Amino acid sequence: MKDISEIEITGKIKLENPWWNEEGSIDEYFKNMKPRAYLERLYNLITEKEIHRAVVLMGPRRVGKTVLLYHTIQKLIDSGINPKNICYISTESPVYIGLGLEKILEFYSRIFDLKSLKNCYIFFDEIQYLRNWEVHLKKLVDDYRGVRFVASGSAAAALKLKSIESGAGRFTNFHLPPLTFYEYLYLLAKDDLIVQKGYASGMEYFASDIQSVNKEFINYLNFGGYPEAIFSEAIKADPNRYIRSDIIDKVLLRDLPGLYGIQDIQELNRLFTMLAYNTGNEVSLDELSTGAGVAKNTIKKYLEYLEAAFLIKMVHRIDQKGRKFKRANYFKVYVTNPSMRSALFGPISAEHDFMGNIVETAVVSQWLHSEDFNKLFYARWKSGEVDLVSIGEHEQEKWCVEIKWSDRFFDRPEELRSLLQFAQRHGIKDVLTTTIDKRGIRIISGINVEFVEASVYCYTVGKNNTEGKKT
Numbered sequence: 001m002k003d004i005s006e007i008e009i010t011g012k013i014k015l016e017n018p019w020w021n022e023e024g025s026i027d028e029y030f031k032n033m034k035p036r037a038y039l040e041r042l043y044n045l046i047t048e049k050e051i052h053r054a055v056v057l058m059g060p061r062r063v064g065k066t067v068l069l070y071h072t073i074q075k076l077i078d079s080g081i082n083p084k085n086i087c088y089i090s091t092e093s094p095v096y097i098g099l100g101l102e103k104i105l106e107f108y109s110r111i112f113d114l115k116s117l118k119n120c121y122i123f124f125d126e127i128q129y130l131r132n133w134e135v136h137l138k139k140l141v142d143d144y145r146g147v148r149f150v151a152s153g154s155a156a157a158a159l160k161l162k163s164i165e166s167g168a169g170r171f172t173n174f175h176l177p178p179l180t181f182y183e184y185l186y187l188l189a190k191d192d193l194i195v196q197k198g199y200a201s202g203m204e205y206f207a208s209d210i211q212s213v214n215k216e217f218i219n220y221l222n223f224g225g226y227p228e229a230i231f232s233e234a235i236k237a238d239p240n241r242y243i244r245s246d247i248i249d250k251v252l253l254r255d256l257p258g259l260y261g262i263q264d265i266q267e268l269n270r271l272f273t274m275l276a277y278n279t280g281n282e283v284s285l286d287e288l289s290t291g292a293g294v295a296k297n298t299i300k301k302y303l304e305y306l307e308a309a310f311l312i313k314m315v316h317r318i319d320q321k322g323r324k325f326k327r328a329n330y331f332k333v334y335v336t337n338p339s340m341r342s343a344l345f346g347p348i349s350a351e352h353d354f355m356g357n358i359v360e361t362a363v364v365s366q367w368l369h370s371e372d373f374n375k376l377f378y379a380r381w382k383s384g385e386v387d388l389v390s391i392g393e394h395e396q397e398k399w400c401v402e403i404k405w406s407d408r409f410f411d412r413p414e415e416l417r418s419l420l421q422f423a424q425r426h427g428i429k430d431v432l433t434t435t436i437d438k439r440g441i442r443i444i445s446g447i448n449v450e451f452v453e454a455s456v457y458c459y460t461v462g463k464n465n466t467e468g469k470k471t
Helices: 006-016 039-046 065-078 101-112 133-143 156-166 181-187 210-223 227-231 233-237 239-260 265-277 285-292 296-308 338-345 355-365 417-425 454-466
Strands: 054-058 086-090 121-125 148-153 171-175 194-199 202-207 282-284 312-318 330-335 376-381 384-391 398-402 430-435 440-444 447-453
Touching: 006 086, 006 101, 039 054, 039 065, 039 171, 054 065, 054 133, 065 086, 065 121, 065 148, 086 101, 101 121, 101 133, 121 133, 133 148, 133 171, 181 210, 181 227, 181 454, 202 210, 202 454, 210 227, 210 239, 210 338, 210 355, 210 447, 210 454, 227 233, 227 239, 233 239, 239 265, 239 296, 239 338, 265 285, 265 296, 265 330, 265 338, 282 285, 285 296, 296 312, 312 355, 312 384, 330 338, 330 355, 338 355, 355 384, 355 454, 384 417, 398 417, 417 430, 417 447, 430 454, 447 454
Parallel strands: 054 148, 054 171, 086 121, 121 148, 312 376, 398 430, 430 447
Antiparallel strands: 194 202, 282 330, 312 330, 376 384, 384 398, 440 447
């Protein structure tokens, strides 16, 4: 039986790196695409010279990781890096089967007769297809001090697990979440629907036409989490087939069972379906165990697996005094993008009964790339609840938000009793409540209650966290 020849391997490498030709540019197809707003942050991380680590780009399926790598490569070329010092390898290609990462580098070196790879940038896309990739990548980082390595993959749970286990001190993980509402408008060239105004306290955002913004917001909730979906009428017409089969099912039926040795796939699928349907609701381990017919210890493991795969995110509960519970039996679970729920159970309208939960899910999803996500909680006590709170050590880290899809409280702010009680107890002078299309400030019992349209608030949180700013 013949082995794959060197000519075929080097031919594939050349094909994958079109910037080595006279044009010195990535393919026009990718070049004409608008880059995701995370490009600058990823580029800065990759070009950081003081910390010698590989960058591991991970995230859910179909969020644009490969396109982001191509845009990063173009940015490197535009900055003056020799195109031949940039090598991209899609490791899922059959020609690389059985080859280690170092062997692939040898083929790249021979193409240009390179004596050294110093100052080169090496990209391994879909790296999870190579067995023991984390061991080989760690060795490359140790052996090639002057080379910047970047790896990416769609099996996010596997990447995260192996990166933590084997890459301590060698890998820096970069999480790419589904599209924020800010990116959604930007990619569709509709970001002029939001205008910004600078104030002494920072930047604020306003709708130039709130009805148009809300129309796009509903579209975003239904299918706006994935770059391909927002440009495809076929996907919009049948998001269930695209999002469920290509994004959710591949993770539930292939990635997670293969990684964690899950025997009962239907058990896991039933749990995720239940969580997705109830996104934004408080659940308990007992309730999930009974509903799914699965032991509590197994439920705990499944929740960890689903979080590692970026399908869900859990937010934990604190009491009125801001104290965490010793036993985290109650918590809220959110799908990482609201369009997942819409794909599974059908699109929603502005009048849908579950709209409040979907909006809350959208707001939480805007926080996924924030370093402060682990500081987010919801508060619940015997007589009240606040949707989203942060109780940090510093004054600016203390805030609380009530997420509504209703204008009712704009006219009756005194009915926001739980929000006002929590704020008074923690000395918070400014609180926020979202609305459908009302905006303004009411002062109740010495507390400034700011009302902001839910769509604009989503945009604000998404833009600030995408750009790494404090919200």
